[in-house]
Amino acid sequence: MASLLILSPLVLLAALGAVWMARPVHAALLLALALALNAVLYLAMGADFIGLVQFAVYVGAVAVLIVFSLLITRQSDETEEIARRPKALVPGLLCTLPVLAVLLITASKVPAASDEAPALPLKKLGEILFTTHAPAVLAVAVLLTAVLIGAALFARETKPNDP
Amino acid sequence: MSKDNIPLWSPEHLPLLPQRLVEMILANLGAPEWLVSISGFMVAASTVLAVFMTAFALLSLIERKTLARAQNRIGPNRAGWFGILQPVADGIKMLTKEDIVPARAVKLLHLLAPILIVLPAILALGVIPYGREWTPVPLELGLLFFFAVGSMTELSVFMAGWASGSKFPMLGAMRAISQMVSYELPLIITALGVVMVSGTLSLPEIVQQQGGGFWHWNVCTPWGIVAGLLFYVCTIAEANRCPFDLPEGESEIVAGHMTEYSGFKYALFFMGEYLGLFAIAGLFVTLFLGGWQAPLPGLGLVPTWLWFFGKLALVIFSYLWIRATFPRLRIDQLMRFAWLCMIPMALLTLPAAAIWHYMGRGPLSWMVVLPLVLVPWVLVAVIFNKRLAPATRTYRFADG
Numbered sequence: 261m262a263s264l265l266i267l268s269p270l271v272l273l274a275a276l277g278a279v280w281m282a283r284p285v286h287a288a289l290l291l292a293l294a295l296a297l298n299a300v301l302y303l304a305m306g307a308d309f310i311g312l313v314q315f316a317v318y319v320g321a322v323a324v325l326i327v328f329s330l331l332i333t334r335q336s337d338e339t340e341e342i343a344r345r346p347k348a349l350v351p352g353l354l355c356t357l358p359v360l361a362v363l364l365i366t367a368s369k370v371p372a373a374s375d376e377a378p379a380l381p382l383k384k385l386g387e388i389l390f391t392t393h394a395p396a397v398l399a400v401a402v403l404l405t406a407v408l409i410g411a412a413l414f415a416r417e418t419k420p421n422d423p
Numbered sequence: 424m425s426k427d428n429i430p431l432w433s434p435e436h437l438p439l440l441p442q443r444l445v446e447m448i449l450a451n452l453g454a455p456e457w458l459v460s461i462s463g464f465m466v467a468a469s470t471v472l473a474v475f476m477t478a479f480a481l482l483s484l485i486e487r488k489t490l491a492r493a494q495n496r497i498g499p500n501r502a503g504w505f506g507i508l509q510p511v512a513d514g515i516k517m518l519t520k521e522d523i524v525p526a527r528a529v530k531l532l533h534l535l536a537p538i539l540i541v542l543p544a545i546l547a548l549g550v551i552p553y554g555r556e557w558t559p560v561p562l563e564l565g566l567l568f569f570f571a572v573g574s575m576t577e578l579s580v581f582m583a584g585w586a587s588g589s590k591f592p593m594l595g596a597m598r599a600i601s602q603m604v605s606y607e608l609p610l611i612i613t614a615l616g617v618v619m620v621s622g623t624l625s626l627p628e629i630v631q632q633q634g635g636g637f638w639h640w641n642v643c644t645p646w647g648i649v650a651g652l653l654f655y656v657c658t659i660a661e662a663n664r665c666p667f668d669l670p671e672g673e674s675e676i677v678a679g680h681m682t683e684y685s686g687f688k689y690a691l692f693f694m695g696e697y698l699g700l701f702a703i704a705g706l707f708v709t710l711f712l713g714g715w716q717a718p719l720p721g722l723g724l725v726p727t728w729l730w731f732f733g734k735l736a737l738v739i740f741s742y743l744w745i746r747a748t749f750p751r752l753r754i755d756q757l758m759r760f761a762w763l764c765m766i767p768m769a770l771l772t773l774p775a776a777a778i779w780h781y782m783g784r785g786p787l788s789w790m791v792v793l794p795l796v797l798v799p800w801v802l803v804a805v806i807f808n809k810r811l812a813p814a815t816r817t818y819r820f821a822d823g
Contacts (some may be wrong), residue, residue, distance in 0.1 A: 286584055289532070292578055299571075308564055312571040320574020320607075326599060328580050331597050382564070382624065 263304035271297045284330055292323035309382055434726040438557045439475075442467045469560050472549055476763035477696045480510035486646075486743055493747035514595035521684035527588030528683065537684065537691035543575040544698035545781030551705045552627040554715045554728030565626035566618065569706060570611060577603050578701065580670075580680050583692075587683035592821050595679025598754060599663065599670035605761035606660035608666075609769035613650040613657070616776035617641055617710045618759075626706075644784075645793040646775035649800060651711035655738075659708050662700040665746040669754055704738045705731075712738075764807050771799050 274294035281287040295318040302311030389397060436443075439684040446463045454462075455796065476613055484506060499506035550565040550732050559609045562568050584596020605726025620641070621629045633640050641647040660667040671679035708714060712734050715727035753759070775796045782788035 267481075281692055282519045287631075289582070296575075309567070312567045316567065316571040316574050319578065320571065321604075324581070324604065327578065328597075328600055328604070329586075331581070331593070331600075381620075 265300070267297060267301045267304060271301060285327070288326045289329055294318055295323060302312065309385065317340065336414055434661035435554065435728075436556055437726065438470055438554065438728055439467075441470050442688075464560075468549065471553075471559050473547065473606055475698055475701050476694075478701060479694060482697060482739065483513065483693075484509050486746075487505075489743045490742070490747050491767060493744075497628070507542070514690070517687050517690040522686040522688065523683075525588055525683050525698035529586040529588065532582045532586035533683075534688075536579050536586060536680075537688040539582065540576060541691050541698065543572045543579075544695050544702055546572045547702040548698060548705070550626055550716055551702065551729050552630050553705075554726065555729050558627050561627050562625065564612060564624050565712075566624045566629075568612075568703075569626075573699075573702075574607070576695075578631055579695075583684070584680040587680070587682055591676045591678075591682040592680045594676050595670050595682065598676075599680060601754075602660060602663070602667065602670060602757060602761075605758055605770060606657045606765070609653050609761070609765040610657035610661060612766070612769040613654040614706075614710060616646055616650045616772045617775045619773070620644075620780045622780075626709050626714075630709055631715060633713040634716050636720050637713065637718040640711065640716070641714075642711040644779060646772050646779050646796055647711060648798045649768065650772040650776070651707075652770070653765060654707055654711060656765065658703045659742060659745065660757075661703055662742075663696065664700070664742055666749040666752050668746075668751060669756060669757065697802055700739070700742070701735070705735055707738060708717075712728045760807075768800060768803055771796060 271294055274290050274297055278287045278291040281290060297313060299311045299315040299319065302314055305311075384388055442463050444467045446459050449459045449462055487509070488498040488506065499509040502508035502512045508655060522679075524530060533618060547569050549560045550558070550562050551569050552561070579602070580599045581596050584592040584594075584599070617629060618624060621632050623629060640649040663670050669675070671681060676682070681689060683691060715731040716728070717723070717725065717730050775792050778795065779788055780793050782791065
C-alpha cells in the first residue's frame, strides 16, 4: 500500500510532464519514465511477470520506437516546440472519455482487492492465455501482421526509374 | 537450502563466504532479521561487482595485449611487469581528467546517460547462475528480467547521443539504436527456443537441465547449434563489438554517442560496455554452453563456478579474436544481414525446438530436426550470397 501511495503520484507527475513538455524529446523521455514507473508499480504489487513484460515491451520497445521516430523525422531546427492548440482539447477528450468510462466500468465489476494477491504460476498463465483466450491472441496476431505489411508497403521506396 | 550443514570453507561455497560471514556476524550480534537479509544481499551484490570489476580491469589489459599480438606489436608494457598496472594507470588518468560538458548539452540528461548505461549491465549480472550454489538473485523469471533490464540500454544510448547536442553522438546513437533493435529480435527469439525446451524462465533451472556431460548442453542439439550460433552473433552485435562496432567506429564517427564525454563519465561508458559484454556472454554460456556444468561427468572435485568462468573466458577470448580478424561492416550490410538472414533463421529454430521438445532426445529426433534447420540454413545462405549481396564492384582503372 505504501508503495502504491509513493509510486502513483510519481507516475501521474511523469505522465503530466509528458503531456506538458514543450520539446518532443523531453516529452518522450518522460513518457518512458512514466511507463517504467508503471512497471515498478506492477512489481511492487507482486505481479512480477506483467511488470517485467511492461518494462521490456513499453520501455524497451515502444519508448525506443517513439524516440527513434523523433530522431529520424526531427527538423533541423533544434528548438522546435510543440504548439498547444486549445481546439485539440475536443478530440482529445472524445478519445479519452470512452477509455476512462470502460476502465471505470471494469473496475467497478472487479471484486475489491484483497490483501493477499492471488498467486498465478507462469505456466498456468500461459495455458489460460493460449487456450481460453486464444481467439484474442490470434486476433491481435492478425492485426499486428496487417500493420506490419502496411508499414512495409508505406516504407517501400518507389523509384520510377528502377526496374 | 539449509545454511547450517554446509561446510563454510569448501571451494564450491567460496564465493558465498563474504555473505555468510556478514550474516553470521550480524546474527550473532543480535541484529533484526531484515537487517541481516538486506546486508547479506548487499554483500552478495558487492561480491559479484568486485569479481567483474577486477575482470573488467584485467580484460582491458588483456584485450590490448591480445590485439597487439595479433597485429605483431608488443602492447602496453611500461606500467608494471607485463603492463599489469596499466588498468590502474588508466583509472587514475580517467579520474583526474577534467569533466567537460558541452555548452549545448542538456545538462541533466548528459549526466544521467552514463549512469543509466552502467545500471542495466550490473542488474543483469545479478541473475546469472555462476555456480551450483552461487546465483546472486535466483529469480524465477530470470531470463525475462535479463532482457527487460537490458532493453533500458537503448534509451540510455539515445540520451547520451541526444543530450550531447552535437552531430557525431547523434549519428552514433542512431546507429546504435537501429543496430540494437534489429539484433535484439533474433537474440530473444533464439533464447525462446531454449525456454521452450526447458519449460522454464529460471536461469538456474535451465543450467540444471543441461547436466551430465557436454552432449547434454543445448549447443549439442540440432536446433541448439543453429540457435547458439545465431545467439553468439547477436551477442557480439548487442555488445557493439567488432565487426558490429559501427556505433562507435573510431575511423568514422569519432566515438559515437560517447564523443562528448570525458573523464570518469567516459570511463563509465566503457565500464557499462564491458560489464554488458560479461553479462551477455554469461547468458550465452548459461543458455547454450551448460552454464556451470562440467563438460564431463566425474569432475565433481572442481568447483562449478570455475567451469563457468572458464567458459566465459573462452567466449570473451573468441570476441577478441574476432575483433582482431574481421573488418567493420557497413550499416546497410549490417541491417540487411539482421533482417534478411538472422531473423528468418532465428524463427526457423522455434519449430525445430518445439519438435525436439516433443520427440525427446534420441536418434529419431536428430533425423527429423537436423534437416529441418540445416536445409533452410543452406538455402538462406545461398540466396543471401547470390541475390542480396551487393553487386560486384568494378574498378575502372585498377582492373585489367
